[in-house]
Amino acid sequence: MARKPLTKPRKHASQQRSRVTVDALIEATARILVKDGFDKASTNRIAEKAGVSVGSLYQYFPSKEALVAAVVKRHGEELMQVVRETLAEVTALPMEQAVRRLVLAAIEAHRIDPELHRVLAEQIPRTGGTEESALLGGETYALFRGYLDAHRDEFRPMDLGLATFVCVTSIEALTHTAVVHHADRLSDEAFGALVDETTLLIVRYLQ
Amino acid sequence: MARKPLTKPRKHASQQRSRVTVDALIEATARILVKDGFDKASTNRIAEKAGVSVGSLYQYFPSKEALVAAVVKRHGEELMQVVRETLAEVTALPMEQAVRRLVLAAIEAHRIDPELHRVLAEQIPRTGGTEESALLGGETYALFRGYLDAHRDEFRPMDLGLATFVCVTSIEALTHTAVVHHADRLSDEAFGALVDETTLLIVRYLQ
Amino acid sequence: MARKPLTKPRKHASQQRSRVTVDALIEATARILVKDGFDKASTNRIAEKAGVSVGSLYQYFPSKEALVAAVVKRHGEELMQVVRETLAEVTALPMEQAVRRLVLAAIEAHRIDPELHRVLAEQIPRTGGTEESALLGGETYALFRGYLDAHRDEFRPMDLGLATFVCVTSIEALTHTAVVHHADRLSDEAFGALVDETTLLIVRYLQ
Amino acid sequence: MARKPLTKPRKHASQQRSRVTVDALIEATARILVKDGFDKASTNRIAEKAGVSVGSLYQYFPSKEALVAAVVKRHGEELMQVVRETLAEVTALPMEQAVRRLVLAAIEAHRIDPELHRVLAEQIPRTGGTEESALLGGETYALFRGYLDAHRDEFRPMDLGLATFVCVTSIEALTHTAVVHHADRLSDEAFGALVDETTLLIVRYLQ
DNA sequence: CATGAATGAGGGTTCATTCAT
DNA sequence: CATGAATGAACCCTCATTCAT
Numbered sequence: 001m002a003r004k005p006l007t008k009p010r011k012h013a014s015q016q017r018s019r020v021t022v023d024a025l026i027e028a029t030a031r032i033l034v035k036d037g038f039d040k041a042s043t044n045r046i047a048e049k050a051g052v053s054v055g056s057l058y059q060y061f062p063s064k065e066a067l068v069a070a071v072v073k074r075h076g077e078e079l080m081q082v083v084r085e086t087l088a089e090v091t092a093l094p095m096e097q098a099v100r101r102l103v104l105a106a107i108e109a110h111r112i113d114p115e116l117h118r119v120l121a122e123q124i125p126r127t128g129g130t131e132e133s134a135l136l137g138g139e140t141y142a143l144f145r146g147y148l149d150a151h152r153d154e155f156r157p158m159d160l161g162l163a164t165f166v167c168v169t170s171i172e173a174l175t176h177t178a179v180v181h182h183a184d185r186l187s188d189e190a191f192g193a194l195v196d197e198t199t200l201l202i203v204r205y206l207q
Numbered sequence: 208m209a210r211k212p213l214t215k216p217r218k219h220a221s222q223q224r225s226r227v228t229v230d231a232l233i234e235a236t237a238r239i240l241v242k243d244g245f246d247k248a249s250t251n252r253i254a255e256k257a258g259v260s261v262g263s264l265y266q267y268f269p270s271k272e273a274l275v276a277a278v279v280k281r282h283g284e285e286l287m288q289v290v291r292e293t294l295a296e297v298t299a300l301p302m303e304q305a306v307r308r309l310v311l312a313a314i315e316a317h318r319i320d321p322e323l324h325r326v327l328a329e330q331i332p333r334t335g336g337t338e339e340s341a342l343l344g345g346e347t348y349a350l351f352r353g354y355l356d357a358h359r360d361e362f363r364p365m366d367l368g369l370a371t372f373v374c375v376t377s378i379e380a381l382t383h384t385a386v387v388h389h390a391d392r393l394s395d396e397a398f399g400a401l402v403d404e405t406t407l408l409i410v411r412y413l414q
Numbered sequence: 415m416a417r418k419p420l421t422k423p424r425k426h427a428s429q430q431r432s433r434v435t436v437d438a439l440i441e442a443t444a445r446i447l448v449k450d451g452f453d454k455a456s457t458n459r460i461a462e463k464a465g466v467s468v469g470s471l472y473q474y475f476p477s478k479e480a481l482v483a484a485v486v487k488r489h490g491e492e493l494m495q496v497v498r499e500t501l502a503e504v505t506a507l508p509m510e511q512a513v514r515r516l517v518l519a520a521i522e523a524h525r526i527d528p529e530l531h532r533v534l535a536e537q538i539p540r541t542g543g544t545e546e547s548a549l550l551g552g553e554t555y556a557l558f559r560g561y562l563d564a565h566r567d568e569f570r571p572m573d574l575g576l577a578t579f580v581c582v583t584s585i586e587a588l589t590h591t592a593v594v595h596h597a598d599r600l601s602d603e604a605f606g607a608l609v610d611e612t613t614l615l616i617v618r619y620l621q
Numbered sequence: 622m623a624r625k626p627l628t629k630p631r632k633h634a635s636q637q638r639s640r641v642t643v644d645a646l647i648e649a650t651a652r653i654l655v656k657d658g659f660d661k662a663s664t665n666r667i668a669e670k671a672g673v674s675v676g677s678l679y680q681y682f683p684s685k686e687a688l689v690a691a692v693v694k695r696h697g698e699e700l701m702q703v704v705r706e707t708l709a710e711v712t713a714l715p716m717e718q719a720v721r722r723l724v725l726a727a728i729e730a731h732r733i734d735p736e737l738h739r740v741l742a743e744q745i746p747r748t749g750g751t752e753e754s755a756l757l758g759g760e761t762y763a764l765f766r767g768y769l770d771a772h773r774d775e776f777r778p779m780d781l782g783l784a785t786f787v788c789v790t791s792i793e794a795l796t797h798t799a800v801v802h803h804a805d806r807l808s809d810e811a812f813g814a815l816v817d818e819t820t821l822l823i824v825r826y827l828q
Numbered sequence: 829c830a831t832g833a834a835t836g837a838g839g840g841t842t843c844a845t846t847c848a849t
Numbered sequence: 850c851a852t853g854a855a856t857g858a859a860c861c862c863t864c865a866t867t868c869a870t
Contacts, residue, residue, distance in 0.1 A: 017829095038246075039246060042863080042864055042865080043864075043865060043866080044832095044864070044865085045864095047832095052830080052831090053830060053831045053832055054831085054832070054865090054866080054867095055829090055830060055831050055832065055866095055867085055868085056829080056830055056831075058865090058866070058867080059829070059830075063865080063866085064864095064865065064866095122329065122330070123329075123330050123331075124330075159400065159404075162397075162400055162401065162404055163404070165381075165384075165385075165401075166381060166401075166404050166405065166408055169377075169380050169381050169384050170376075170377045170380060170381065170408065172380070173376050173377060173379070173380030173381075174372075174373060174376050174377065174380075177372075177376050193366065193369055194369065194372075194373075197366075197369055197370070197373050197412075198373065200412060201373055201377065201408065201412045204411040204412055204414075205404075205407060205408045205411055205412070207411075225854080228854085228855090249838075249839060249840080250839080250840060250841080251838090251839080251840085259855075259856090260855060260856045260857055261840090261841080261842095261856085261857070262841095262842085262843080262854090262855060262856050262857065263854070263855055263856075264841095265840090265841065265842075266853095266854070266855075270840080270841085271839095271840065271841095432833080435833085435834090453659075453660065456859075456860060456861080457860080457861060457862075458859090458860080458861085466834075466835090467834060467835045467836055468835085468836070468861085468862075468863095469833090469834065469835055469836065469862095469863085469864085470833070470834055470835075471862095472861090472862065472863075473832095473833070473834075476862095477861080477862085478860095478861070478862095536743065536744075537743070537744055537745075538744075573814065573818075576814055576815065576818055577818070579795075579798075579815075580795060580815075580818050580819065580822055583791075583794050583795050583798050584790075584791045584794060584795065584822065586794070587790050587791060587793070587794030587795075588786075588787060588790050588791065591786075591790050592786075604783075607780065607783055608783065608786075608787075611780075611783055611784070611787050611826075612787065614826060615787055615791065615822065615826045618825040618826055618828075619818075619821060619822045619825055619826070621825075638850095663842080663843055663844080664843075664844060664845080665843070665844085665853095666843095668853095673851080673852090674851060674852045674853055675844090675845080675846095675852085675853070676845095676846085676847085676850090676851060676852050676853065677850080677851055677852075679844090679845070679846080680850070680851075684844080684845085685843095685844065685845095830870105831868105831869100831870085832868100832869105832870100833867105833868095833869095833870100834866105834867085834868090834869100835864105835865105835866085835867080835868105836864100836865105836866105837863105837864100837865105838862105838863090838864100839861105839862085839863080839864105840860105840861095840862095840863105841859105841860085841861090842858105842859090842860080842861105843856105843857100843858100843859095843860105844856105844857105844858105845855105845856085845857105846854105846855085846856080847852105847853100847854095847855090847856105848852100848853105848854095848855100849851105849852085849853100849854100
């Protein structure tokens with residue numbers, strides 16, 4: 001009956017069995033979210049698909065929201081993995097190449113699980129406070145800003161925070177829209193062209 | 208017996224009384240969407256807030272979805288109003304001024320009802336096929352592309368379709384994110400700076 | 415999305431607790447059907463009378479129809495029990511005695527639960543295809559025809575199928591009408607007379 | 622709101638316009654009953670099909686039940702018309718011919734509107750008290766009994782009431798089942814054979 | 829810990845009936 | 850009298866959550 005909106009996992013799943021169960025639940029949730037959407041994703045179905053009982057589900061997650069939050073977190077971490085690695089590789093590169101690599105990384109990130117990305121981006125009742133699309137964690141901003149800061153002398157003088165916002169938001173939007181909404185209609189060349197243009201957009205903006 | 212999810216209003220509400228009721232329902236839906244989110248917006252509550260009975264609600268809208276679709280449509284038309292007017296005014300202007308005006312218009316459009324805009328953008332189960340956020344109707348693309356086409360000689364040679372996509376998507380994302388997610392944290396100067404930067408982004412890209 | 419009217423029970427209720435619940439639900443449905451008729455029999459009321467929650471009801475039956483179908487099935491099986499047993503006992507008997515026993519069996523069958531029989535016969539939206547009043551399953555025809563076939567030499571030459579139809583339909587109608595509609599007005603002697611007459615009707619017809 | 626179960630027409634529809642409206646309503650009800658069944662027959666739809674407003678419907682009939690009762694009454698009268706005429710014609714005929722004519726009349730009566738007959742017989746919540754299927758009014762019994770009485774010397778001695786019950790019920794059941802449930806599967810010869818058999822059944826019984 | 833039967837509030841929707849126009 | 854917008858009780862059904870086993 002009571003329906004408290006807890007959002008944190010219940011336990012840290014130290015044991016092996018637990019870990020497996022938790023993963024199965026998160027994965028099942030992701031799959032059902034993709035197939036049926038948030039509203040139709042019922043905890044009973046999730047538990048069933050995960051091969052455990054509803055009771056077990058509630059052993060590890062205090063609420064449906066917590067489960068979804070875990071999916072968001074997991075997917076977000078996969079995204080950040082890509083972003084982090086790319087930004088590390090890119091530090092030494094000249095600007096244009098760096099930007100191009102970043103754009104490619106953004107596309108790659110969106111392609112990890114485009115369907116899931118879409119559902120999470122579109123129909124998850126934002127659960128936290130300010131959340132930057134939740135999937136893009138402030139870390140991306142920090143990393144990118146770090147890059148800009150390190151290469152400050154290659155650019156025109158600018159407000160770093162603002163420039164970061166402009167670049168990150170644009171790249172995110174362009175790659176997201178392309179991958180998530182137009183992937184089927186876009187040929188490889190078209191994607192290539194998009195990368196060129198996006199790179200151009202950012203490079204000219206920063207110069 | 209199949210039950211198709213109708214999305215069209217049930218009657219055209221030609222009479223006065225009807226018109227008022229329909230408007231009240233759409234408005235109530237918008238308000239409740241904002242306050243409670245899509246999932247918690249129940250038809251009974253909407254009807255109550257609109258000051259009519261559920262029965263009346265279903266006299267004018269065949270389903271909850273149709274009601275929400277009407278809200279999307281109404282809001283979308285308000286947005287398009289702004290976009291259309293601005294693009295008309297702007298045709299004769301030199302590029303930089305034109306772009307600046309467009310960016311301002313985009314902000315203005317997002318400020319019509321930012322809370323509602325956010326809910327519609329984020330948690331409305333996309334109802335149609337491809338829909339570009341549904342709020343941005345293909346018309347925006349067409350209009351902007353028309354502008355680019357008319358001013359082609361002021362720009363570098365480019366793929367018009369692609370350039371339109373890049374510009375529209377970027378402007379949308381930047382203004383949307385700023386207004387919808389950071390409005391409270393942004394001073395007027397900050398907004399001014401954002402307009403400057405966005406304009407710069409687009410202008411340099413097109414030149 | 416289409417929503418097919420399921421008619422099969424949801425799970426086979428193998429466990430003890432389940433079995434009890436399922437029986438309670440079927441019994442409650444039967445009782446409410448008798449008291450209020452089909453239209454007024456609501457799932458909530460049925461659940462309440464069965465002493466379980468609506469949720470439980472839907473755990474075992476996917477729809478109201480399925481529940482009613484279960485009642486029909488249960489009652490039909492009780493009827494067939496009587497019919498089957500009687501026809502087995504009767505094979506060796508001379509015709510008149512056999513027919514008399516059959517008529518008595520028909521009355522007995524209708525008396526199992528006359529009120530329920532009436533509602534089922536009268537107001538249950540026929541759920542299957544051709545359904546012979548659904549309560550009388552084709553089996554009765556087959557059994558009776560078997561009897562006629564085995565005793566063929568005692569009768570006049572005739573179309574077995576047609577004769578079966580005539581006999582079964584007549585006996586059913588006479589006993590049904592008597593028990594279901596006139597039980598209160600009929601004395602025991604009157605019933606005795608009815609049995610005599612019905613037997614006479616059939617015997618003379620077959621000779 | 623209030624839902625009183627009145628059953629009598631509201632006015633006698635003396636005026637011409639009224640008569641037409643009332644007929645249209647009854648006819649519309651019959652058609653919708655056939656097409657959608659009792660549960661799906663809504664007063665709004667009936668009114669629409671009849672080409673009048675719901676308001677007008679309630680001007681002439683105090684409730685949905687009254688409307689259905691009127692349909693039952695009208696159909697019942699059409700049946701009785703046939704029965705009455707036939708029994709009048711038949712008085713002078715020798716028994717076998719008389720019975721054969723009666724059986725044919727019963728078939729004819731069921732063929733007036735078999736679909737409607739079926740719905741009325743099967744799914745109309747019996748609205749009155751004892752009602753003999755309501756469609757068969759006691760008059761049939763009286764008329765048939767009259768015939769038996771008049772020809773008493775041609776038959777064996779018998780309880781007239783009981784014999785009437787047996788004959789009327791059997792003929793009704795056989796013709797009803799044949800026409801309403803097997804009409805499509807029965808050839809003309811099959812119907813002929815059925816008439817022969819039914820006649821035989823009754824004649825032998827009475828002799 | 830796991831299980832899954834049980835719960836019941838609440839959701840979307842329909843429809844007989846009324847009543848202001 | 851006719852109209853049809855409005856009403857709202859009631860219906861069927863779902864699903865997050867609990868708890869006895």
